[in-house]
Amino acid sequence: MPQNAATAATQGASALVGKRDKTTKKSVIFADKAADWIITVGGLGVILAVFGIMIFLLQVVVPLFTGGSTIATVSGKAPDKPGTVVMDRVDEYRTLSVAVTTRGDLSAFHVPTGRAIEAPTFDFGGKTATAFARTIATGDIAFGFADGNVRFGKTGFEVKVIPLADVPAGAMVLDRNDRTDGRQIFTTLPGNQARQISISAAMAEPQEVSPGAAIVGIDYRVGGTVERPTRAFVTVDDKGIARLSLAETKVNLLTRKETTEITTSTLPALPAGVVVKAVLMTEKADQVYIAEKSGRVHRYDTRDMTAPKLAETVDLLPQGVELTVFSFLIGEQSLVVGTSDGSVDVYFRLQQAGARSTDGYTLVRAHRLEKQGAAIVAMDVSKRTKMFVTADAKGETWVRHSTTEQTLLRLRPPADFGAADYKAVAFAPRDDAVLAVAGGGRYVEWNVSIPHPETTWSSIFGRIWYEGYSGPEYTWQSSSGTDSFEPKFSLVPLIFGTLKSTFYALLMAVPLALAAAIFTSEFLHPTVRSVVKPAMEMMASLPSVVLGFIAALIVAPIVEQNITSVLLAFVFVPLALIVAAYSWQFMPQTQAIRLSGVPRFILMFVALAVGLWLASVLGGPLERLMFAGDFKAWVNRDRGSPVPFMTVILLPAAFLAASYALRRFGPGPRIDGMLRRASGSQAAALDGGRWLALIVAALILSYVVSSLLAGVGYDPRGGMIDTYVQRNTLVVGFAMGFAVIPIIYTIAEDALNSVPEHLRGASLACGATQWQTATRVILPTAASGVFAAVMIGMGRAVGETMIVVMAAGNTPILDMNIFNGLRALSANIAVELPEAVRDDSLYRMLFLAALTLFVITFVVNTAAEVIRQRFRKRAVSL
Amino acid sequence: MTAVNIDTAASTGKAKSSVYRRAHAADLSAVGEPFQWVLGGALAMGCVLIAGLLLLVFWNGLVTFWPKPIEVVRLTDGAMVAGEPFRTESFRVTADQLAKVPADKRAAIATDDGFADRTLYRTGNYDIYNDDFRWVPDYEVASVERPADMVYVERLEWGPLIGRIKSAIVNGTAVPADRLTPAGLAAAHDAARARWAQIQHIERDLIGDVNHTIEKARLRVRSVELSSGADSPAYRAAQQRFSDENVKLQERFQALTKQAQALRAEDAKDTVTFAEIGGKEKAVNLSAVVRFFQPNELSIFGKIGVYLGRWWEFLSTEPREANTEGGILPAIFGTVAMTLLLVIFVAPFGVITALYLREYAKQGRLVAVVRISVNNLAGVPSIVYGVFGLGFFAYIVGGSIDQVFFPERLPSPTFGTGGLFWAALTLALLTVPVVIVATEEALAAVPRSMREGSLACGASKWQTIRRIVLPRAMPGIMTGIILAMARGAGEVAPLMLVGVVKLAPELPIDGYFPYIHLERSFMHLGFHIYDVGFQSRNSEAGKPMVFVTTLLLILLIVVMNAAAIYIRNRLRRQFAGSQF
Secondary structure, eight states, X not given: OHHHHHHHHHHHHHHHHTOOOOSOOHHHHHHHHHHHHHHHHHHHHHHHHHHHHHHHHHHHHGGGGSOXXXXXXXXXXXXXXXXXXXXXXXXXXXXXXXXXXXXXXXXXXXXXXXXXXXXXXXXXXXXXXXXXXXXXXXXXEEEEETTSEEEEEEEXXXXXXXXXXXXXXXXXXXXXXXXXXXXXXXXXXXXXXXXEEEEEEEEOOOEEOSTTSOEEEEEEXXXXXXXXXXXEEEXXXXXXXXXXXXXXXXXXXXXXXXXXXXXXXXXXOOOTTOXXXXXXXXXXXXXXXXXXXXXXXXXXXXXXXXXXXXXXXXXXXXXXXXXXXXXXXXXXXXXXXXXXXXXXXXXXXXXXXXOSSTTSXXXXXXXXXXXXXXXXXXXXXXSSSSEEEXXXXXXXXXXXXXXXXXXXXXXXXXXXXXOXXXXXXXXXXXXXXXXXXXXXXXXXEEEXXXXXTTOOHHHHHSOBOOTTOSSOBOOEEOOOSSTTOXXXXXXXHHHHXXXXXXXXXXXXXXXXXXXXXXXXXXXXXXXXXXXXXXXXXXXXXXXXXXXXXXXXXXXXXXXXXXXXXXHHHHHHHHHHHHHHHHHHTTSOHHHHHHTXXXXXXXXXXXXXXXXXXXXXXXXXXXXXXXXXXXXXXXXXXXXXXXXXXXXXXXXXXXXXXXXXXXXXXXXXXXXXXHHHXXXXXHHHHXXXXXXXXXXXXXXXXXXXXXXXXXXXXXXXXXXXXXXXXXXXXXXXXXXXXHHHHHHHHHHHHHHHHTSOHHHHHHXXXXXXXHHHHIIIIIHHHHHHHHHHHHHHHHHHHHHOOHHHHHHSBXXXXXXXXXXXXXXXXXXXXXXXXXXXXXXXXXXXHHHHHHHHHHHHHHHHHHHHHHHHHHHHHHHHHO | OHHHHHHHHHXXXXXXXXXXXXXXXXOHHHHTHHHHHHHHHHHHHHXXXXXXXXXXHHHHHHHTTSOOOOEEEEETTSOEEEEEEEEEEEEEOOHHHHHHSOHHHHHHXXXXXXXXXXXXXXXXXXHHHSOSEEEEEGGGEEEEEOOTTOEEEEESSSSOEEEEEEEEEETTEEXXXXXOSTTTTHHHHHHHHHHHHHHHIIIIIIHHHHHHHHHHHHHHHHHHHHHHOXXXXXXXXXXXXXXXXXXXXXXXXXXXXXXXXXXXXHHTTOEEEEEOTTSOEEEEEGGGEEEEEOGGGOOHHHHHHHHHHHHHHHHXXXXXXXXXXXXXXXXXXXXXXHHHHHHHHHHHHHHHXXXXXXXXXXXXXXXXXXXXXXXXXXXXXXXXXXXXXIIIIIIIIIHHHHXXXXXXXXXXXXXXSOOHHHHHHHHHHHHHHHHHHHHHHHHHHSOHHHHHHHHHTTOOHHHIIIIIIHHHHHHHHHHHHHHHHHHHHHOOHHHHHTTBOSSOSSOSBOSSTTSBOTTSOBOOHHHHHHHHHXXXXXXHHHHHHHHHHHHHHHHHHHHHHHHHHHHHHHHHHHHHTTOO
């Protein structure tokens, strides 16, 4: 502002004096200010945006680890009905709840207010049920009676969406959204609609199962298809006789007539005097569990209905502890066992060699969950996940997750609730509420939010024992066709896959790229360099999808066909080059100097071609010699001995050992002296001869060591090398190596090149050869820059996506085998994220994978950058 | 090192004149010849790999469209196979295959270590044999011929057909036998193709127009419903208008359908019946034949004609048959559109950030840290940017845009899912470090004296930057932008998450307001490679197409890179002498 005033003043003055206007134009000042402002805001904005990525990823990931939370607690009192409550259910929208008693009464109430809703009753003729069974998800129920009869029924909620106008005018207002006409609840929905919910219940006529003996345990399943429904039930009476019945209803397609066939068989007898606590049966009726109060469980194999067998009898509990709850989790594989001392364990059937049962399976305790403070009195399981709720005698209700063994929520009733003597608990169908019914019709409902029960730190990074697995493992399997699927979210196999592919890619790329960079900067003719360098740089922007496609569809089949040649190339190419070098030494020195530029480089190509040609030609014969004629069979240990292969692998080490021995114990120093005295061709012959002798010695040494190792029983097959798969790590290593070579090469070459010229000059002037200058002056000076190049290459390899998606086979396994596939973090994201539902566990897990990648590469790159900048500073100061 | 040299000198001295000449030569081990050769070999290997890769892609890409001869192979068991020889390889003969081989040939296989050669024939006729390809081992071949009358037919459906023309019906009447050649049928074929184009025009453009109008009217009604409620008079009026309009549109729709049906009925009168080598016959509508010719009879000019025709088809039409045939116009379009959009985002932001870092920010520890971070962001995996783009741009930003601007289209998302706009923005984020780094380097290279001179002459800071610094830094900036484009054009992984699809129903630019539809999903050359190579029913059938697509993508990127290098060199020369 003062500036403007001053400008105005000077303007006035200039007008008087008539001098040239020296003031800055307003538009210039404005543009300057605007640019200032825009550039500062824009610059800071971009930087912020870039850091926002990390924060955003973090924010998506955090809910995975927050467990559950209670949103609201409601308690109230529903009408009290005679008899013991055996079950309580809540509808999907947490509006209506119904409790079922042993007398056949249904007590329905509006959950938010506790207002009684009219519900049908089952007419048991005044009798009280002695046994009760229910299915997890469908609402099918069964009662057993003292006279040996059973009755089957169904309870459920009828939900309809109707126009708001159709809600009866006289409906009583319950709360803000809900109204009732006594039998039904109407919930107002947006868009002038209402949801009508009522109770449905049906009960079939009694069936006599065990004449004269009271039913003490029952379980009931409805299965099959709509056309061929099957109902299976198992009963145990007080005489200890267990019966399994299967009713199959067939509908004749032509006549539409239904015929029901019932087959009943008696299970092998239980020991006399057992007190049966619970009976369970799987949906296919191929397994029956009868649990005694003492914790002894009899497992029956009923795959063959006509000849059921007692598979095993196990004691699950120590002396003095009583079984109180016994139930399947969804999927009917895991069994939850709750006891009078508050402990809760999860068991499942596992196929084991040497199992002490008739069917080869044994019941194993897979998970010990946190112990509750008092006896478990009631439980309910989730209809969609491996969660369940357990209520104890002291009034605590815990929400737990079986797979991760975590306790997600510890729910307590409000202070004014009174005695928390829970009779039954219910887990709402959407896992968003828990309802517990206590004596006298009092109930409490907790609205909960447990979005990601299956993820904890230990389930993501640790071993977890999944259903049907023989032990705790690191597994990634995010989805499957069935509802009862247990998602397996371990990032370990994926991180392993990333590291494995990175390792092999670097194994391939680092030696090649660094060697090429050293040669380019120190030995290559400048004109060649000016072509090679930009070509390599351009390769850095070659799309990786191209490399992936070529690796998977062109290279992989070729490598598979010629695997021996490919492996041999690693031996023959260096050998050919070295032999060529020793031959080159025979060249008279003047000639050698004259030809040391482009012609020598061309000869290197020739030597390379000879090496490759030898590898391809000798592939067949050597496959017979080394791998008994068939590499894939050899690698499976089907045939052949490991000695020839080990001989080749150990060759470099043996060569070093032999040359060390020659120098230390043999005539090494004397040969060195002779070399110095000899004339050109003599020296070359001597040098070449020494090398040949060393190679032969190394071969013999290596063979002897390999034979000894093989004699001891060591076999390299089965670890790093094992069964061959077409899309394997070797191919990925090639392709990814190819992708990172240009990057490592360019940066390393830059680092070598930026070593000040005066160092090079000084070294050469002192009489050092080019080779000596390169290895002892240039390389040590540029070491940190070269190291940074490797780190940056590694950063690129870690995050490379398309190559691993296409060429790696995408099998998430923990296997060091170079001939097997892998699944990397990046490929996993690319494959699974397009299918993931927003904000569900898989979605967040994939964000966690992305965050992991982000952090790995950021750390690696930052380290590389810091090293590089330090190097740059040092190079400048030299 | 020095010790060795002194030693060498001493020993030469001792050896006196006999080895005097060696005094100039170093010890062999000091020269390190074998090591040098290994290093050189590594460089040679790198060159060979690169050259091999480019050669592979170029060769395969260039020969794909060249018409190959059709060979008719009579097998030893009397069966006939007709097809284009695709490639030959040697394979290990399995035991049960070997059992069926006659004794004399078995001996030949035995001398070859149990290997035999086999040729892959592209037999076509997928609708008849459920397979496009067939391996024929050499030991099964009785004779090979190249009959002139074999016809190669490219169809709209079911891939190629290989056979002989048996009969043809044009306009309901049989064609005389002497005109049963591709040349003889050419006129009828052209007419049929023109008719087919007309049907396409009616069914896609005109009927599509009607559908678009109906959809727009429906959305208008829905938006009235959302703004003034379902029982408001405004809504009822809108509803009424809609149904009036709808009646008219339905009439037009019916009329167009009828017109198309009439054309189709006419179209069905033109058919060609082919007899394939196994004796089965197949009648094909003449309009469903894209191109047919007798490859064994084709002159070199004819072959060039087919070759160029196929290239033109490839570059100018839409894909068909799950992308394994037809053209890739939408993919080229998508790639170019996305890359251009990317530049629009990346250039200003990258340059502004670099200007801030270099010219405006106080050079301290903080700026150094920021600079390192920005450098390293270039190394963050592209898939991470894709994840961010999906989660933040598409779901959060796009979702909010939908809520505010397109509520009538919900629940189907408009901007709330992957699309061209979000893809370009994601890739801009991915490539912005490239531009920042390049621009910063270019700005740093402008001599301080020039800035100071400008400021001393009384120019403001912005004037100095705009008139003095930026023009000098332009070559570097341009290089950075072009390199960012090249990187962006070749990235596929993030696009898989933010909007690339295997088959886009509509291009992002069309004749409907607002003409440029940035929210639409799009096709991309890189993703096309992945999709055709890995997701199609027969990756062998798709492989030639993949090679051509790869060739195109590589060319695109090489051209951009070369342009960057060219511009850099040119502008560098231009400003080389302008230093004070």
